[in-house]
Amino acid sequence: MSYSACMLAKRRKTGTLLIHIISMINKIPQPVVDIIETLQKAGFEAFIVGGCVRDILLKRIPKDWDITTSAVPEEIMRIFPDSFYENEFGTVGVKVPRFMETTDSTHENLLRNPKEKDSEAIRDIIEVTTYRTEGKYEDNRHPSDVHFTLSLKEDLARRDFTMNALAYGPRGDEWKLIDIFSGADDIEKKIIRTVGSPAERFSEDALRLMRAVRFWSELRNPAKLDTSKNWQIEKETDEAIQKLSENLASISQERIRDELSKIILSNSPSEGVQMLHDTHLLRFIIPELELGIGVSQNLHHIYTVWEHNLRALATCPSKKLDVRLAVLLHDVGKPATKRGNGLHSTFYNHDHVGARITEKILTRLHFSKAIIKKATMLVDNHLFYYNVDEVTEASVRRLIKRVGLENMDDLMAVRIGDRLGSGVPKGKPYKLRHLEYMIDKVSKDAISVKMLAIKGTDLISVLHIPAGPQIGALLDVLLAETIENPLLNTKDTLLARAEILKDSPLETLRELAKEKIDEKRKEENNQIKKKHWVE
Numbered sequence: 001m002s003y004s005a006c007m008l009a010k011r012r013k014t015g016t017l018l019i020h021i022i023s024m025i026n027k028i029p030q031p032v033v034d035i036i037e038t039l040q041k042a043g044f045e046a047f048i049v050g051g052c053v054r055d056i057l058l059k060r061i062p063k064d065w066d067i068t069t070s071a072v073p074e075e076i077m078r079i080f081p082d083s084f085y086e087n088e089f090g091t092v093g094v095k096v097p098r099f100m101e102t103t104d105s106t107h108e109n110l111l112r113n114p115k116e117k118d119s120e121a122i123r124d125i126i127e128v129t130t131y132r133t134e135g136k137y138e139d140n141r142h143p144s145d146v147h148f149t150l151s152l153k154e155d156l157a158r159r160d161f162t163m164n165a166l167a168y169g170p171r172g173d174e175w176k177l178i179d180i181f182s183g184a185d186d187i188e189k190k191i192i193r194t195v196g197s198p199a200e201r202f203s204e205d206a207l208r209l210m211r212a213v214r215f216w217s218e219l220r221n222p223a224k225l226d227t228s229k230n231w232q233i234e235k236e237t238d239e240a241i242q243k244l245s246e247n248l249a250s251i252s253q254e255r256i257r258d259e260l261s262k263i264i265l266s267n268s269p270s271e272g273v274q275m276l277h278d279t280h281l282l283r284f285i286i287p288e289l290e291l292g293i294g295v296s297q298n299l300h301h302i303y304t305v306w307e308h309n310l311r312a313l314a315t316c317p318s319k320k321l322d323v324r325l326a327v328l329l330h331d332v333g334k335p336a337t338k339r340g341n342g343l344h345s346t347f348y349n350h351d352h353v354g355a356r357i358t359e360k361i362l363t364r365l366h367f368s369k370a371i372i373k374k375a376t377m378l379v380d381n382h383l384f385y386y387n388v389d390e391v392t393e394a395s396v397r398r399l400i401k402r403v404g405l406e407n408m409d410d411l412m413a414v415r416i417g418d419r420l421g422s423g424v425p426k427g428k429p430y431k432l433r434h435l436e437y438m439i440d441k442v443s444k445d446a447i448s449v450k451m452l453a454i455k456g457t458d459l460i461s462v463l464h465i466p467a468g469p470q471i472g473a474l475l476d477v478l479l480a481e482t483i484e485n486p487l488l489n490t491k492d493t494l495l496a497r498a499e500i501l502k503d504s505p506l507e508t509l510r511e512l513a514k515e516k517i518d519e520k521r522k523e524e525n526n527q528i529k530k531k532h533w534v535e
């Protein structure tokens with residue numbers, strides 16, 4: 001019996017999946033079908049394989065379309081002249097007319113590169129890989145060599161999970177699902193299971209430990225409370241992950257970062273992080289978070305630091321990676337700063353200590369500079385204080401100056417997660433809505449030197465101050481004063497004030513600007529401390 005006939009016999013009782021398998025071909029974009037049929041006409045086998053087959057069965061839109069074939073790279077390139085060798089694993093990139101809806105980095109690169117012909121900008125790349133088995137694994141990481149094979153079965157056997165070991169393509173006159181390891185059955189039962197022995201498969205490549213948790217976070221439905229009806233990692237697979245968790249230490253931080261990012265961006269980010277902990281993997285990723293386990297807080301909090309961080313992540317409304325990382329890490333400084341015990345314990349300075357820890361964690365994980373900077377800034381400022389009638393417009397301007405107007409929504413998203421994650425019923429109470437109104441109101445006021453009504457060149461031409469550091473220091477003082485009182489922001493007023501200040505020594509000016517900003521900051525900090533019991 002052919003694989004597909006066997007598959008159909010098995011599926012007969014489950015009508016919907018059967019219909020789905022029959023209509024699978026309609027879900028495949030034409031350029032992908034064309035490549036497969038061209039390879040077939042040239043005498044080779046070819047199938048779509050892996051994640052895209054899984055996603056069609058799950059009725060999800062595949063992120064990419066991978067083809068596996070019996071043709072070797074030289075043959076693939078001969079059949080498709082518009083192609084290039086992608087890597088040493090037998091993958092050839094075939095250029096096709098653009099069909100993917102999302103803009104991936106390949107498109108962005110093509111679009112950005114002015115040397116590329118216009119037509120290049122409207123291309124997609126389909127990865128076509130020769131059937132292969134992998135050689136010995138020596139370091140839990142990379143197969144020491146790659147062997148091509150003529151057997152689809154061998155190619156599928158090297159894949160990580162049964163749901164990812166599916167192929168679909170022409171067998172004779174018909175397109176069929178090739179399902180040697182009962183992947184479709186596992187998809188139907190919502191089970192993540194390794195192909196073959198879990199211990200062996202995880203020992204070959206420790207990244208699979210994390211991939212299991214990543215797929216679980218991506219696939220499970222966070223709204224389904226009955227866990228028996230939700231996605232599960234199969235028992236033996238789960239036990240092997242726990243047993244072999246320390247092998248993750250041999251995986252590069254970049255590969256760990258990529259899987260972690262997918263968990264954080266999934267529909268179940270907090271359950272994913274909890275699962276990383278339960279499987280003992282988190283200690284090789286962000287051990288700093290685990291220091292919050294069992295650390296109780298004070299009368300303002302019903303949850304421990306660990307529970308609160310996870311709940312904040314679960315309830316944060318943002319879908320951005322940097323914001324979600326910030327909310328997960330926003331209280332990472334608490335275990336180190338806790339003083340006292342019981343209802344009146346304090347966490348003085350945990351925002352700034354947490355920002356330094358966040359920077360260290362994200363740098364270690366090789367996140368981009370932009371993500372590190374943004375997440376660190378959000379953690380640093382997550383305690384911003386606001387209360388209607390109590391906080392002045394000047395203080396809102398100082399907050400915007402520190403955080404950046406473009407980041408205020410993200411800071412608000414961190415605060416909403418922080419609040420909901422503490423168990424309060426309302427994420428955005430009246431006072432936060434009022435703050436948004438205030439941000440709007442003052443956002444046209446000067447909060448940066450660029451927004452002052454005079455420029456450095458005015459100081460040079462009108463007041464004849466020589467170009468140099470004095471100009472910048474003067475502008476800083478003028479800005480500090482304008483933040484306090486936006487009515488000062490007219491050309492005449494600022495020039496008059498600069499005239500008075502211009503002969504002050506450079507150091508005095510710098511002190512003055514710093515004092516004006518810092519004194520106020522200290523005042524605000526005191527209010528924050530009172531409010532949050534962090535003193």
Ligand code: ATP
Nearest residue numbers: 049050051052063064158159160164165205207208
């Ligand atoms: P996604 O939808 O996130 O892209 P995917 O399953 O397509 O998920 P990829 O990393 O794109 O994952 O890999 C494509 C396929 O290659 C997988 O479906 C799987 O068959 C195989 N694969 C990828 N990584 C591994 C691995 N570490 N070990 C074994 N097989 C792997």
Ligand code: MG
Nearest residue numbers: 051052063064
């Ligand atoms: Mg993929």
